Amino acid sequence: MGTMNLKMLLESKELERCPFPIPVGWFHVDFSENLKVGEIRNVQLFGQEWVLFRTESGKPGMSDPYCPHLGAHMGHGGKVCGEHLRCPFHHWEYDTSGWCKSIPYAKVMPPVVKKQAILRTLPMVEKYGMLWAWYHPQCEPPGFELPYIPEIEDATGYAGARRGSWTANTCIQEIAENGVDTAHLKFLHGAPGIPPVDASYDGPIMKLDIGKGYIVGTAYGPGLNVMRFNQHGITATMISYSVPISLEKTQMNMSFRHVDYAEGTPELHASKKVIDHMIGAAEGEESAGFESVDFVVWNNKKYRPNPLLCDGDGPVLQFRKWFKQFYPGQEDSTKI
Incomplete structure (x- = not known):
């Protein structure tokens, strides 16, 4: 037996729940x-x-x-x-x-x-x-603009008044990291498989493609995320706008929209079912929505700055590197 990596075994004692400032x-x-x-x-x-x-x-x-x-x-x-x-x-x-x-x-x-x-x-x-x-902690002016989102800005063409709000006892980065951690969808949520995920980064914008076009999302900094679910020939949209209340508390907010299909059409039925599925409320679903399972993890976990990752994990480290830009003055910190 070789020398034991004691640092790995003892690191848990040093971990913090939320070792980050409020992001920009x-x-x-x-x-x-x-x-x-x-x-x-x-x-x-x-x-x-x-x-x-x-x-x-x-x-x-x-x-x-x-x-x-x-x-x-x-x-x-x-x-x-x-x-x-x-x-x-x-x-x-x-x-x-x-x-x-x-x-x-x-x-x-x-x-x-x-x-x-x-x-x-x-x-x-x-x-x-x-x-x-x-x-911005140093009172600097806005570094980017909020995008045009047709689903909630166009006067006609879209419908859906459903929205939700949940409080999570963790920092906003931990919640956002779920977007690239697709492996947890199978094991925590009971999804049938682990969809592949592609992430690309351009300044404050991150684009996600989960399941090769199944879910296509764009994050605009830490506070706005637009996810489009493409299934059954329709697209339903989840607009997520979380906000940090404190260093260890985040208010998650979401609006759900879909194309304004006529009453009674299969497209309308499919759109509503996809939205139900997003929050784990669909009848006959095997998988669990984030509300019932993610909070158990978020409210009790600690942040591991040096995670032990394997080949099936999503681009967690790339995501953390991208997110670091929203902590001015923290660029040299080891806590990614």
Whole structure:
């Protein structure tokens, strides 16, 4: 017997559940209809609290809670005044970009307010009937744009109001890694086989082809994934938009859409069955949906930075290398 690899046997003691910061990207905050004009709400996302508001003209804003003046929490007693968020303490006002626009009693504004934003705010866009925020730990501007998704942007041609939301007690990278780990589909979900997976990477975009065209997906950073399931002559679409609540908690959100086939057609029946199958709700199905089985794994696993992989595994290491770009300053870290 040769020398034993003790490092491998003892590494488990050193493992962490979620050894990553909040990643950079566009993330879903809420559905547009849920934020009314003039409304202010405190939300917990990206490892901290934020003040979410909508100006009188309808522009969404999301800011750090604490006023740069004396630290009052603007989500408790603050007010939307026109296009500004007003602090309850001394009525300093800020726009959605974090620039101080009014100090009602100041004869001379502090010089810094003419030079830069003094309140941290997140860039926001409204798209797909949703509010999206760009998160970057060093406040850098958006590095890519959200894509056109016909299934949820076109006025006609698509149907399906089904959507779901689940909370997983793990970091967003662990959930995203499922996309390339096709071997678990057979063993955890009970799928009949292990489909081959091809992954290609282009900047913040990852393209997946699972089962040679069976499932074709595109990820746009960590916060948006569009998966098209091509079966029975139809295509059904799962739009996934997970968001990190904290370092160890992720809100998974999904919308399901299909072509607007006429009532009673076999295509409509097939489309609905494929969507049922995506979440493991189809009658007579042998395989289990992620809701019933993945959470048992996610909520209890630890992250192995040096996984022992075999020839049947998907491109896990390539995926981790791609994902690393969303952790600025972590490029030299060994934790991929």
